Amino acid sequence: MASLDTAALTEEMTRRDAADPLRHLRERFHVPAGMIYLAGNSLGPAPVAAFRDMEAAMRQEWAEGLVKSWNDAGWFALVGTLGDRLGRLIGAAPGQTVACDSVSVNIYKALHAALALRPGRNAIVAEGGSFPTDLYVAEGVVAGRPGLVLKLEGVDAARIEDLIDENTAAVLVNHVDYKTGALRDMAALTRLVHDKGAVVVWDLCHSAGVIPVDLDGAEADLAVGCTYKYLNCGPGAPAFIYAATRHHDALSQPLSGWWGHAAPFAFERGYRPAGGIQRLLCGTQPILSMRVLDAGLGAIEDVPLSALRAKSLALTDLFMELVEPACRARGATIVTPRDPATRGSQVSIAFENGFAVIQALIARGVIGDFRAPDTMRFGFAPAYLGYADVQRAAEAFNEVLTGGLWRDERYTKRRAVT
Numbered sequence: 214m215a216s217l218d219t220a221a222l223t224e225e226m227t228r229r230d231a232a233d234p235l236r237h238l239r240e241r242f243h244v245p246a247g248m249i250y251l252a253g254n255s256l257g258p259a260p261v262a263a264f265r266d267m268e269a270a271m272r273q274e275w276a277e278g279l280v281k282s283w284n285d286a287g288w289f290a291l292v293g294t295l296g297d298r299l300g301r302l303i304g305a306a307p308g309q310t311v312a313c314d315s316v317s318v319n320i321y322k323a324l325h326a327a328l329a330l331r332p333g334r335n336a337i338v339a340e341g342g343s344f345p346t347d348l349y350v351a352e353g354v355v356a357g358r359p360g361l362v363l364k365l366e367g368v369d370a371a372r373i374e375d376l377i378d379e380n381t382a383a384v385l386v387n388h389v390d391y392k393t394g395a396l397r398d399m400a401a402l403t404r405l406v407h408d409k410g411a412v413v414v415w416d417l418c419h420s421a422g423v424i425p426v427d428l429d430g431a432e433a434d435l436a437v438g439c440t441y442k443y444l445n446c447g448p449g450a451p452a453f454i455y456a457a458t459r460h461h462d463a464l465s466q467p468l469s470g471w472w473g474h475a476a477p478f479a480f481e482r483g484y485r486p487a488g489g490i491q492r493l494l495c496g497t498q499p500i501l502s503m504r505v506l507d508a509g510l511g512a513i514e515d516v517p518l519s520a521l522r523a524k525s526l527a528l529t530d531l532f533m534e535l536v537e538p539a540c541r542a543r544g545a546t547i548v549t550p551r552d553p554a555t556r557g558s559q560v561s562i563a564f565e566n567g568f569a570v571i572q573a574l575i576a577r578g579v580i581g582d583f584r585a586p587d588t589m590r591f592g593f594a595p596a597y598l599g600y601a602d603v604q605r606a607a608e609a610f611n612e613v614l615t616g617g618l619w620r621d622e623r624y625t626k627r628r629a630v631t
């Protein structure tokens with residue numbers, strides 16, 4: 214492929230786009246004209262149906278329906294109805310997933326729930342390279358429970374598998390690493406965690422909606438994830454939390470708010486946890502944000518995740534193939550695994566001046582992002598990206614890197630979000 218000249222490559226990409234069985238999905242999203250959006254692993258684009266839904270949620274449900282809409286528009290039930298729809302995308306049978314709160318808050322609840330399932334054990338195991346919030350929250354949990362320790366892959370042992378033993382209560386692990394894009398074998402690690410008698414909490418932020426996930430099939434215990442990346446449900450959209458049915462009776466979590474009560478509208482004096490997954494809820498949810506989930510999920514849920522996965526792998530393969538020669542020539546390193554079995558839906562490239570490269574690309578309409586200290590991330594969402602987009606992005610990347618176009622004062626200025 215890399216050996217084809219530009220005209221032949223363009224022809225080949227046009228052919229692939231025309232033959233793409235998922236090409237109709239693109240019109241379900243608003244991708245600004247001329248932009249190649251490779252940051253869907255950070256914030257997905259707006260689903261077109263959300264414009265209509267938000268208008269209805271504001272003008273009819275809120276403005277006209279007011280408080281009646283908690284019942285009439287199904288607001289109160291959204292945590293569960295959307296939870297079950299999310300469940301279908303992550304291999305969870307109904308009644309095990311709720312849409313609520315943020316990932317960070319859900320990790321807090323999940324870790325406490327996991328610890329309560331394994332009393333007498335004194336360790337949480339996690340990845341030293343995890344997304345920071347996972348570790349910050351785990352540290353917060355440990356700080357509040359004397360005797361509990363946090364053991365980290367990459368710090369206390371090279372492999373997470375070697376840290377899990379009879380003292381481990383909970384293993385908090387990412388399905389796909391946010392920085393490198395490496396994908397874990399969920400079934401195998403869950404089995405190992407269970408063999409040691411511990412409970413696993415999966416963070417699905419970088420796999421939900423783009424990789425077939427089978428929580429029930431893997432016999433996972435708990436999971437959390439966001440909806441603003443590959444699920445395209447909007448900035449700060451409600452997250453989700455999953456707990457396997459077999460744990461529900463014994464589940465407990467410290468954010469014992471009224472939405473997790475067995476009878477929230479009985480207004481009883483004491484807390485009595487709800488029977489099922491509702492027990493992991495806390496308080497009133499941001500209904501307007503929640504209303505976007507319908508459109509976000511609706512934009513992909515009629516498509517098999519296996520088809521999205523096949524295209525995602527083809528897109529990431531293509532990008533790596535097209536940028537590899539320039540990377541090699543300029544001392545940049547593709548850190549994402551080449552093996553499809555261990556790769557998520559992004560390509561990460563380490564380069565000392567990666568921040569400036571990303572800024573130069575953004576100036577050319579190719580939007581990626583940067584994670585300190587040196588990682589450029591390019592997310593490939595199969596629902597709205599095509600093969601010609603990948604070609605254009607790779608050409609821009611090669612031009613910026615090879616031509617040193619990133620060496621411009623303009624591309625060094627860092628703002629709050631990178």
Ligand SMILES: Cc1ncc(COP(=O)(O)O)c(C=O)c1O
Nearest residue numbers: 315316317344346391416418439
């Ligand atoms: C793996 C992972 N966990 C958690 C988060 C963020 O959590 P929150 O939604 O609470 O900000 C992210 C955000 O990018 C993430 O990549």
